[in-house]
Amino acid sequence: MSVAAKPAEVGDDAARRAASHLAAGSPSVPAVWCTGLRKRYGRQLAVEDVSLEVGRGEILGLLGPNGAGKTSVIKMLLGLVHPDGGEVMLLGEPATDPAARARVGYLPELFRYQPWLSPIEVLTLHVRLSGIDVTAQEQRNCLALVGLAKRAGDRLGSFSKGMQQRLGLAVALVAGPELVILDEPTSALDPLGRADVRDIVLELKKRGVAVLLNSHLIGEVERVCDRVVILDRGRVAASGTLAELLGGRELRLHLTGLSPDAQARLLATGRADREGDWFTVALPADDVASAVPDLVADLVALGARVHAVEPGRISLEERLLGILRDGADARAKGDR
Amino acid sequence: MTTARTVLTIAALTLREASRRRVLLALAVLTVVLLALSGWGFSRLAVESGGSALTSGEARLTASIVLNLVMFGYSLIAALGTAFLAGPTVSGETESGIALSLLARPIRRSAFLLGKWLGLVAFGSGFIVLAGLAQIFVVRVTVDYWPPAPAVALALLAAQTTALLTLAVLLSTAVSPMASGVVAVGLFCTTWVAGVVGGVGEGLGNEAVGHVGTVSRMLLPTDGLWQGAMHGLQDPSVFATFGGSDVDAFPFLSSAPLTATYLAWAAVWVAMVWGLAAASFVRQDL
Numbered sequence A: 001m002s003v004a005a006k007p008a009e010v011g012d013d014a015a016r017r018a019a020s021h022l023a024a025g026s027p028s029v030p031a032v033w034c035t036g037l038r039k040r041y042g043r044q045l046a047v048e049d050v051s052l053e054v055g056r057g058e059i060l061g062l063l064g065p066n067g068a069g070k071t072s073v074i075k076m077l078l079g080l081v082h083p084d085g086g087e088v089m090l091l092g093e094p095a096t097d098p099a100a101r102a103r104v105g106y107l108p109e110l111f112r113y114q115p116w117l118s119p120i121e122v123l124t125l126h127v128r129l130s131g132i133d134v135t136a137q138e139q140r141n142c143l144a145l146v147g148l149a150k151r152a153g154d155r156l157g158s159f160s161k162g163m164q165q166r167l168g169l170a171v172a173l174v175a176g177p178e179l180v181i182l183d184e185p186t187s188a189l190d191p192l193g194r195a196d197v198r199d200i201v202l203e204l205k206k207r208g209v210a211v212l213l214n215s216h217l218i219g220e221v222e223r224v225c226d227r228v229v230i231l232d233r234g235r236v237a238a239s240g241t242l243a244e245l246l247g248g249r250e251l252r253l254h255l256t257g258l259s260p261d262a263q264a265r266l267l268a269t270g271r272a273d274r275e276g277d278w279f280t281v282a283l284p285a286d287d288v289a290s291a292v293p294d295l296v297a298d299l300v301a302l303g304a305r306v307h308a309v310e311p312g313r314i315s316l317e318e319r320l321l322g323i324l325r326d327g328a329d330a331r332a333k334g335d336r
Numbered sequence B: 001m002t003t004a005r006t007v008l009t010i011a012a013l014t015l016r017e018a019s020r021r022r023v024l025l026a027l028a029v030l031t032v033v034l035l036a037l038s039g040w041g042f043s044r045l046a047v048e049s050g051g052s053a054l055t056s057g058e059a060r061l062t063a064s065i066v067l068n069l070v071m072f073g074y075s076l077i078a079a080l081g082t083a084f085l086a087g088p089t090v091s092g093e094t095e096s097g098i099a100l101s102l103l104a105r106p107i108r109r110s111a112f113l114l115g116k117w118l119g120l121v122a123f124g125s126g127f128i129v130l131a132g133l134a135q136i137f138v139v140r141v142t143v144d145y146w147p148p149a150p151a152v153a154l155a156l157l158a159a160q161t162t163a164l165l166t167l168a169v170l171l172s173t174a175v176s177p178m179a180s181g182v183v184a185v186g187l188f189c190t191t192w193v194a195g196v197v198g199g200v201g202e203g204l205g206n207e208a209v210g211h212v213g214t215v216s217r218m219l220l221p222t223d224g225l226w227q228g229a230m231h232g233l234q235d236p237s238v239f240a241t242f243g244g245s246d247v248d249a250f251p252f253l254s255s256a257p258l259t260a261t262y263l264a265w266a267a268v269w270v271a272m273v274w275g276l277a278a279a280s281f282v283r284q285d286l
Helices: A005-025 A070-077 A119-130 A136-145 A161-173 A191-206 A218-224 A242-246 A260-269 A291-301 A316-335 B002-020 B023-050 B056-096 B098-103 B109-143 B150-172 B177-203 B207-219 B222-233 B244-249 B260-283
Strands: A032-041 A044-054 A059-063 A085-090 A104-107 A179-183 A210-214 A227-232 A235-241 A249-256 A272-275 A278-283 A305-312
Touching: A032 A070, A044 A070, A044 A085, A044 A210, A044 A235, A059 A070, A059 A191, A059 A218, A070 A085, A070 A179, A070 A210, A104 A161, A104 B098, A119 A136, A119 A161, A119 B002, A119 B098, A136 A161, A161 A179, A161 A191, A161 B098, A179 A191, A191 A210, A191 A218, A210 A218, A218 A316, A227 A242, A227 A316, A235 A242, A235 A316, A242 A316, A249 A260, A249 A291, A260 A272, A260 A278, A260 A291, A278 A291, A291 A305, B002 B023, B002 B056, B002 B109, B023 B056, B023 B109, B056 B098, B056 B109, B056 B150, B056 B177, B056 B222, B098 B109, B109 B150, B109 B260, B150 B177, B150 B222, B150 B260, B177 B207, B177 B222, B207 B222, B222 B260
Parallel strands: A059 A210, A059 A227, A104 A179, A179 A210
Antiparallel strands: A032 A044, A032 A085, A227 A235, A249 A278, A249 A305, A272 A278
């Protein structure tokens, strides 16, 4: 390499950095973008060709059975595990540069914090390492948000697992993140704590913060996530919005005194099955929020007596189990 | 700039851990006990020599040997202490998961490791310098003996501690916390014994046995640095009392000061072992 070429290269590099920095601030740049991630531990293939994207302000749920590679994918995004292949961009910057993690908060699945520090000291330490200015009051507010305001000065050694996980959440949130990665954030929490986490995640979404949520609690994912990626044996088995994954919704109605007009109104909504006085009507996937109240109002106006209206839909759990079983069947056929 | 902040933050955290986990307190108590015991011992020595049982030369020689012996005790405490601290603080944190959330911050792993190392160096060196200085004053007050080069000796003791803890840091990036402490301390003791064996070989004029010490001092410079420290603590009159080769054969006396070449080798050795530790830590999957 010639000496004269060096300044130009440095200049290019600086320009590239500046461009990536400018792009990083743009809301169109995804919070997480990764492609072709691969990881092998010895003979065990943990992750194979995983690509995913989390948009700004989007909540992405990562689902899959134990050993599907969810935590490995998360650790590769954060540079904690080195991928054998693939590329990762965090907030528009290559993840190989630690600076890309400046606005990333992380709650690990294995959450442990220095038992000889107090919660407020742990937050101060993380703020210092993140290089972002956060006032002492903001740090205290963050502890209050996760319900630890009264224990701010106590040593962590005496904390329960649930309280440590709450602190982990505060650590993930303290340095003004634009992306929060939560790996099993409610594994040690009671139902009240789970509800708190759900509220916090939804609040983050409101503020435009992207969240990558890995959870075994499918109901939790179903309630808060915009999109879901299902991993199975290290590969993406399915991905999409909840509506895309779950297909159309159903409505179960208990009706008596059904006139022919009312029956026609029912059929106009979609395909309907009858079982005694119970009717199951398929709602279109893109149904508007008013479809159900409109139908009920019309039926009542047409003289039908409405005893019960139940939303019925394939749960995410059923869909997940279906996808995993299909995968297992396909592998069994392939083996034969 | 940010790297410097990371290094200093982690170094301060390591020192705070040592203090909060009562390591500082334990060392302080141990040191006070050792100082009190040695103070009593030295005052007995003063009484004996005052009663003209010993000549002033013999008294200085005895003071030199006993001072070296007590200093060996301190260097052992510093070596053991830092070697057993290095394991938990590096591999213990990666094993328990404490390191996960820290290393997910925008920091380089090498800066994190440098901070840990710097904290341990400050801790180990700080201990050996303070305890050693207190010991030198105790000797001064009790038997009126002042070593010829106390600053050099204390600096070399700090360097010895640094060399061993750097090895412990390297080991802790590769093996479990407990194993790293055991192996580091084991190697430290082995090198010391090899040094003594080599000294006996030189004293007896057996070159092959003499080489054992030389080779071990190259592989792990703790014993070499310890020999240099002893030389700075002992009275020059020991050579008049013993012959040069007899000094070699005695484990708590040193026949020659360290050469600049050996000191440079010790510095290169520490840099090399730290580099290996950083390379191993940076490649690790957490």
